[in-house]
Amino acid sequence: MTDNNTDNGNGNGSEEPRERVIGTPTGGGDALVAGKEEPHRKHEGPYLAEETHxxxxxxxxxxxxxxxxxxxxxxxxxxxxxxxxxxxxxxxxxxxxxxxxxxxxxxxxxxxxxxxxxxxxxxxxxxxxxxxxxxxxxxxxxxxxxxxxxxxxxxxxxxxxxxxxxxxxxxxxxxxxxxxxxxxxxxxxxxxxxxxxGPAPRDTLKSTLWEDGLHIVVEGTGRRIKAEDLSETGGMISALPEAHDGDHGLSLDDQAKTVILLIKMDPDDFGPQMNQQRLDWTHEGIIAYSKICTHVGCPAALYERTTHRILCPCHQSTFDASNGAEVVFGPAHRPLPQLPLRVDNEGYLVAAGDFSSPVGPTFWDAEVKN
Structure with a gap:
């Protein structure tokens, strides 16, 4: 839309027409020129509109x-x-x-x-x-x-x-x-x-290789562990299940799911979360927890013996080993699963079953075993 203005801005009043876009100021600093209101924009109420629109x-x-x-x-x-x-x-x-x-x-x-x-x-x-x-x-x-x-x-x-x-x-x-x-x-x-x-999670996904009677061995060496190997209070060993006869060792996936921390504690230091069942899963103050953090699956490999804290170095999730590995700090929302322990006739530490709860932050695969 344009506007014909007869004043060319030189003050002599000559009628030399020129085009100007509506809404832009004139050369003489006049007020803005508003466009003409369109009829179809007039309404009598908030919900009324003419049919001609x-x-x-x-x-x-x-x-x-x-x-x-x-x-x-x-x-x-x-x-x-x-x-x-x-x-x-x-x-x-x-x-x-x-x-x-x-x-x-x-x-x-x-x-x-x-x-x-x-x-x-x-x-x-x-x-x-x-x-x-x-x-x-x-x-x-x-x-x-x-x-x-x-x-x-x-x-x-x-x-x-x-x-x-x-x-x-x-x-x-x-x-x-x-x-x-x-x-x-x-x-x-x-x-x-x-x-x-993939298929919906089932109970089979909650199990690992741990089973009753399976020997516990030192991670990296395969040496079986006896209770006296953890005679000193505050001692800690990273361990795995022993491979079955004829196996060529555990796969990386199985190691990630089954790796544990063996910790020697004074039985008097156990907290209120350690009910009788959890205490029965220990042996002379030796307790076993999953080493895999329940936040995003990093290895919670640091242990402070004076405070009984297990620390995950990735995001600082902290667990109380004396109180069922309850979360005391950080983004993790679940305690570390506990592995029940006992000793065999030769004094070696063995598992008394599988973990108390699923390992890690979630199920790591959707394979359903038939």
Whole structure:
């Protein structure tokens, strides 16, 4: 919008016209010139708008058809996502069909491309809807005291249905049906993708290699441990379960789950959390805890004998060894699991069972053993 100004700013009053954008100051420092108010912006109330603000009927019909085409494309792309997903899904034996990187790359491209096309088509259809079907007026209302008066509350349903009709959602069945059709695959996609998270955790995931009668050996040497090896109060040994006969040692995964701290304490120092069952899991003040921090799985390898504190150096989670390895500081939320102990006929320390609770911050794998 422009404005013809006869004053060229030299003060001689010549009528030399020039164009100026409305809203910009004149050369002589005059006040800003406001644009002319448009008739369609006048309203009598907060929810009223003149029908002349609606798009022409032919424009709405054309917009409905274009939006319906975009929504149909979105639906087909959503179906394509499911087809590409199940084409590369694991078979009945839970073995992946994808056997080489090139096939995996193709699968990712197909699934990502069809999902992106579906989202883009829905966005394009909504844009056409907004530009060619929705009315183009502005509604303004001053802030009122809360709560709303009864008259305004009773008029809400009428206002809601009027807005729904103006939006074209109830008036344009082709667009509405194709939109709902396009949204159906996207609504099901997250449910299908949950199968990639693996099976739900079961009780079998809570067990480790520790079992009753399994000997405890020094980590790194494989030497069995006797109770007298920890005769000094405050002594600490990092230990593992002994590999079964014929095994070539424990895997790194098994070591990470089964490594323990053996700590020698004065039985009089045990705290109130050490109930009779936990005390029965000790032997002459020797207690065993998982070495894996329950925060993010770092090794809690530091022990302070004067305070009986076990410290994880990664994020400073601190556990009280004298009180069931309860958390006394740091981000960890669970105590370290305790391993029940006893001695065999030869005086060697052996496990009396598995840990009292799951090891680490969570289950580290989703393999379910049959």
């Amino acid at each position: 609606a798009r022409p009927e032919e424009t709405q019909i054309r917009g409905e058809k274009i939006a319906a085409v975009w929504f149909l494309i979105a639906f087909l792309a959503g179906v394509g996502f499911f087809v590409s997903y199940f084409s590369f899904a694991p078979n009945a034996a839970n073995e992946p069909v994808i056997a080489d990187p090139a096939t995996a790359q193709l699968a990712n491209a197909l699934m990502g491309g069809t999902l992106a096309l579906s989202l883009f088509a829905i966005g394009a259809g909504m844009t056409v809807w907004a530009r060619q079907i929705l009315p183009h007026y502005e509604v303004a209302s001053p802030y009122d005291e809360l709560p709303s008066p009864p008259k305004e509350k009773s008029s809400f349903s009428e206002f809601f249905m009027r807005s729904a009709n103006e939006s074209g959602f109830t008036k344009r069945p082709l667009m509405r049906r194709t939109l709902l059709l396009a949204m159906a695959p996207l609504g099901l996609a997250p449910i299908v993708l949950l199968r990639d998270t």
